[in-house]
Amino acid sequence: MKGKTHPKYFNDCKVFHNGVQVMTVGATVPELHVEVWSGSHPFFTGKNVLVDAAGRIEKFQKKFQGNYFAGKKDGKAEAAEAKK
Secondary structure, three states: OOOOOOOOOEEEEEEEEOOEEEEEEEEOOOEEEEOOOOOOOHHHHOOOOOOOOOOHHHHHHHHOOOOOOOOOOOHHHHHHHHHO
């Protein structure tokens, strides 16, 4: 049988959420950094919290701000013009 096939196991892995240690668990890494955990998830807390991963909302708002759809023609109007 091969030796050293299993990773090192840490009984006191610290779990961090927003830079604050929230719990200690057993894992194969000494520290875990999570974005969502049971203390912040809306299902467990009953509160609606928006989780924005990497600025996706700002990117969407920036892309579709202003008159984005003003220059777009309706598909039916384009088809009618193509027939002429």
